[in-house]
Amino acid sequence: MVRETATGEDRVPPVESPSEPASPERVMVQGGLLSTLTLLLVPFALAADGTGVICGTVFHRGQVPPPVRVPESQSVRHLVKRDRDGHLAEAVVWLEGEELETREGAAREYVVDQVDYFFVPNVLAIRDGDRVQFLNSDGANHGVIGESTLAENMFNIVVPPGGRYVHRFRVSTLARRMGRPTLVRLRCPIHAAMSGWIVVFPHPYYAVTAKDGRFCIAHAPPGSWRLKVLHPDTGLSYTREVEVVPGGRIELQIVLRGAGGQRDGSASGRE
Numbered sequence: 001m002v003r004e005t006a007t008g009e010d011r012v013p014p015v016e017s018p019s020e021p022a023s024p025e026r027v028m029v030q031g032g033l034l035s036t037l038t039l040l041l042v043p044f045a046l047a048a049d050g051t052g053v054i055c056g057t058v059f060h061r062g063q064v065p066p067p068v069r070v071p072e073s074q075s076v077r078h079l080v081k082r083d084r085d086g087h088l089a090e091a092v093v094w095l096e097g098e099e100l101e102t103r104e105g106a107a108r109e110y111v112v113d114q115v116d117y118f119f120v121p122n123v124l125a126i127r128d129g130d131r132v133q134f135l136n137s138d139g140a141n142h143g144v145i146g147e148s149t150l151a152e153n154m155f156n157i158v159v160p161p162g163g164r165y166v167h168r169f170r171v172s173t174l175a176r177r178m179g180r181p182t183l184v185r186l187r188c189p190i191h192a193a194m195s196g197w198i199v200v201f202p203h204p205y206y207a208v209t210a211k212d213g214r215f216c217i218a219h220a221p222p223g224s225w226r227l228k229v230l231h232p233d234t235g236l237s238y239t240r241e242v243e244v245v246p247g248g249r250i251e252l253q254i255v256l257r258g259a260g261g262q263r264d265g266s267a268s269g270r271e
């Protein structure tokens, strides 16, 4: 297990090219996936409130799974969305640990639209108690099925064109205790190719990678945490330990490899 502490004394030379991580370490992670990691410590403080910042870039290397045909819109859904340099979008990154503060924040409302037979966004991370408004911008009927280990996250509704359905999502008791998310797989009962994800957290220490693979978890509490990455559409995952110190900034480069075991409905049972 690699453990590094971000302090004012540590000096690590910056990585010149993000696409070529310097001195990568090979790490066996959960599920036997081989990942590569470079840790970069930026030796200056950013947060003045006694917390730390964890930022990084997630890359994907190797074979991608075959895209899913979407016959209704004569298009395909790519399970791995990466650019030419391998920057991976839609990977969920979070801190996990039993000691993480899990009290509820003010509930927010998000939107998942159905556009051209896609859920938009495809991956949405929210907090326990947040609401999601499901819309339908297409001219055809859609529906939304929520698949989850938690009964409160399960539903099956029809959303006609211009329609709207609001659902409040929760984390399971176990997920709350462990500081980890509860997954909800979204499907459409009418169109088999449609799929999406809601990832519900008991705390605010999570992020979803942007198109450039970047993520930042701000206001991370000091302590020793597991940093986890999950790419829901492939099941590719990664775990390491991080130590957050007040005012510290941790910069990570994480590589997920291969096609993964692409998810079927049963995979949403994972927490």
Ligand SMILES: [Cu+2]
Binding pocket: 117, 141, 142, 143, 188, 189, 190, 191, 194
């Ligand atoms: Cu549909």
